[in-house]
Amino acid sequence: MLTEGEVRALTAFHGEQTVSELATNLDRSLSYTSELVERLETTGLVETRRQGKTKRIRLSDAKALELLTDLTQQYSHIDWPELLSGAAIRVCYYLDTPRTATELARRADVHRSTVHRALAPLQHRGIVYQTDDGAYALND
Numbered sequence: 001m002l003t004e005g006e007v008r009a010l011t012a013f014h015g016e017q018t019v020s021e022l023a024t025n026l027d028r029s030l031s032y033t034s035e036l037v038e039r040l041e042t043t044g045l046v047e048t049r050r051q052g053k054t055k056r057i058r059l060s061d062a063k064a065l066e067l068l069t070d071l072t073q074q075y076s077h078i079d080w081p082e083l084l085s086g087a088a089i090r091v092c093y094y095l096d097t098p099r100t101a102t103e104l105a106r107r108a109d110v111h112r113s114t115v116h117r118a119l120a121p122l123q124h125r126g127i128v129y130q131t132d133d134g135a136y137a138l139n140d
Contacts, residue, residue: 002043002089008081009036010045010065011072016058064093075127088118095128098137 002010005028012025023033037057040046047060059065068089072080084092090108099107101115108115119136122128129139 002085004081004085005032005036006040006045007068007084007089009033009040010059010068011080013046013057013059016056019055019057022057064089067093067096071127075125078125078127083121086118087114088122091115091118092122092128092138095136095138098131098135100133100135104136 023030046057048057087110091104094104094107101112104115105112119128
């Protein structure tokens with residue numbers, strides 16, 4: 001599961017950046033940002049390369065990042081890092097098609113109550129809705 005800091009870092013990326021530039025954008029220390037980048041690289045969400053002594057970072061082409069980018073662009077007024085930390089981002093990943101809470105729980109490997117709890121704030125904002133048959137779906 002991603003922390004709020006990791007989601008915040010992912011939404012702060014603009015092309016390729018150095019660790020120092022990302023730290024400045026996040027208003028965090030260089031050591032904190034370096035650790036954050038290492039965790040994101042381990043999960044496959046960012047890629048790094050060395051350019052001399054400088055470490056350059058860019059988002060990977062993971063499907064989850066494509067979905068996150070789409071959401072942040074469509075609903076730019078929402079504080080996504082707060083909403084998508086923890087299990088919420090794992091649950092949302094499987095909303096590529098309408099799915100029941102049971103299906104989402106099984107795929108995201110969380111309890112059904114976690115699915116409901118994770119999606120409730122998104123429902124209140126009109127981003128996610130429940131279909132007539134009880135499945136959750138992303139609002140277009």
